Amino acid sequence: MNELLSTPIEFLKGVGPQKAQLLQKELGIFTFGDLLNTYPFRYLDRSVYHKCSQISYSDNYLQLVGTISHVKEIGSGRIKRLSARFTDDTGSVVLIWFQGASWIKQSLVVGLNYQVFGKPKLISGIWTIPHPELTAIKDLTIRAGFQPFYSSTEKLNSKGLHSRGIEKLIQTIFAQHQIILPECLPEKIKKENQLISRTEAMRKIHLPQNELEIKQARLRLKFEELFYLQLEMLIRKGVRIKQIQGFRFEQAGTPMLDFYKNHLPFELTGAQKRVLKEIRKDFLTGNHMNRLLQGDVGSGKTLVALVAMLITIGNNHQAALMAPTEILASQHFETIKELLKQMPIKVGLLTGSTKKAARTILFEELMSGEIQLLIGTHALLEDPVQFKSLGLVVIDEQHRFGVAQRAKMWRKNKIPPHILVMTATPIPRTLAMTFYGDLDVSVIDELPPGRKPIQTIHRFESHRVALFGFMRKEIALGRQIYLVYPLIKESEKLDFNNLMDGYEAISRSFPMPEYQLSIVHGKMKAEDKEYEMQRFIKGETHIMVATTVIEVGVNVPNASVMIIESAERFGLAQLHQLRGRVGRGAEKSYCVLMTGAELSKEAKKRMETMVRTTDGFEIAEVDLQLRGPGDLLGTQQSGVLDLKIADLSKDGQIVVLARDAARMLTEDDPELVKPEHQALRERVLVLLKSRPNWSTIG
Ligand code: ADP
Ligand code: MG
Helix, strand or coil: CHHHHCCEHHHCCCCHHHHHHHHHHHHCCCEHHHHHCCCCCEEEECCCCCCHHHCCCCCCCEEEEEEEEEEEEECCHHHCEEEEEEECCCCEEEEEECCCHHHHHHHCCCCCEEEEEECCEEECCEEEEECCEEEEHHHCCCCCCEEEECCCCHHHHHCCCCHHHHHHHHHHHHHHCCCCCCCCCCHHHHHHCCCCCHHHHHHHHHCCCCHHHHHHHHHHHHHHHHHHHHHHHHHHHHHHHHHCECCCCCCCCHHHHHHHHHHCCCCCCHHHHHHHHHHHHHHHHCECCEEEEEECCCCCHHHHHHHHHHHHHHCCCEEEEECCCHHHHHHHHHHHHHHCCCCCCCEEEECCCCCHHHHHHHHHHHHHCCCCEEEECHHHHCCCCCCCCEEEEEECCHHHCCHHHHHHHHCCCCCCCEEEEECCCCCCHHHHHHHCCCCEEEEECCCCCCCCCEEEEEEEHHHHHHHHHHHHHHHHCCCEEEEECCCCHHHHHHHHHHHHHHHHHHHHHCCCCCCCEEEECCCCCHHHHHHHHHHHHCCCCCEEEECHHHCCCCCCCCEEEEEECCHHHCCHHHHHHHHCCCCCCCCCEEEEEEECCCCCHHHHHHHHHHHHCCCHHHHHHHHHHHHHHHHHHCHHHHCCCCCCCCCCCCCHHHHHHHHHHHHHHHHHCCCCCCHHHHHHHHHHHHHHHHCCCHHHCC
16 A cells, blocks of 8 residues: 555656646645645535525535526637526526637537536626536536535646646546555544544545545544644653753752742732642652743743742752843843842843943853853853853743744753743643643643733724823823834834824823823834833833833833724734733723724724633634634744644644543553554654654743
């Protein structure tokens, strides 16, 4: 069978060298096996006929039975078109051809019964089917079952390899060869999850007779795909734990105990305590920790990180905290210095704007171990930054860092430091499981007590006067306000002008000296940003006009109003992250989403979701539905998940099943050495080789 599957596609009847080359280039189909692994994305039940009068917007491809009349050519020469009326007992539609008009006209017989197959479009208010497939009823060989649809490309189309053409090739394979595939899932797993065999699935995915067969085939193939992904990650994790020696931190240590007893500003939440226990446990095993900390905006991830860093310091190693922006890094620095001010711990800050002289001293103090805790930006990654003994790296807002960057921190020490990566906002469970499957995951699912819920309001441009009134009222109550403008790369210039215009308009409506404004955007120098930020933090300014540079991490408890301009241009994760900047103090907080009146369906859904809930986990789920996994994780990471049939935004349940199955299997046979796992082992080895080493992605 392997031989058949690896036969070059060129040798399939109806292909030949030219088409083979195209199939390779356009769809990556090199062999019979590749063709079989090209699955249909949709099916049409060919036993169901539509009526002309019942066509609606939701219809994709459909088939009708009726007769042709009113055949006419429109235009002349190269722009000649052909149209015909097609009528059944309920009404009629128009058939239209933009090419081959004369030839098609010749073959049409008025009054004869035809089956029409195509995709209706509303053109000038009339249902029209462009380039339909026409078969005279008398010639019709009754087509049982479902017709599959394959994706194709323009180039393939022009060579007759449209969906129909690919379908024919598949039919040829099945007609000329006996397709029997070796089973690649253990019998036990198949049984427990009620999966059909691989051979059966392959036939049913391409040549289904009914809906049930499609379902069975999809379930089997999706499960298989996700199962192998999970297995791969569990194996990687196993290898990492086995091969990489980690630091063992035996004691909680004086700094941590001192902090916990004497300087902790508030009682930790149950979730924070639980996560710390999980981290502590990792530290005690001597295994290398690679942990993802998931938590909603404001759930108190920083404090958890700090305690973990103090344990590290108490065990005579250094700790580093890396943040994606200077603002955030210096804010972490200030917060942590304040929290530790009565403790004998030396904290350093390193960012792009740290001066050369200061750097030199800092590097020396890192090498000597004098600096125990280093906070900073990407600057931490640079080669001259060397530690005496780096025991723990915390990466805040990890999605802002690339894979290679994160891996770089691993190599700052002979024994790789423990790694704790933190999300900005939650990632849906199924995504985390698939994408970060080789990491351990901790979740803070509880906000600190006493938070007042944030009220979110969606307003149109026409409400601006009322909005200004509301702002004045809040300022009179002593509150501060964020006013955020989009700044998105593609239209940076335009956006920048909008921001500046907005700033001017606000300055006019909120004039000095009664009102003080800050402004922060990406084009400012770091020190100017810092200055403006500090003014706002100290309460010297009332309104902070900004771009999304303030999106992550920034913490000003007295700011209780977040106004987001052109909110329709932001994604859900960003909106949620921005909203998370308020609701941090004791006052009731508001988030106002300003949009134009015309909103796309998706934008509407985003606004509705924001108004309805403040639960980051819930928002992440909606985001996944709207955007799909690739966009959610960011381009840097989406490529790793090249799934053929499973869809992470829809197949969450299968992910969980596959995960459980893979876990049970690896617990039973961690290295897949049992004879019945031979096939599994071989396939996993191929997978492990074909992908970059994920174990250092962290
Ligand atoms: P995030 O998880 O978004 O990074 P932070 O760590 O910035 O959240 O915490 C948000 C705010 O909550 C900070 O002002 C922090 O001091 C406060 N905080 C954290 N933990 C607690 C707690 N257990 N009780 C009360 N406030 C807390
Ligand atoms: Mg944070």
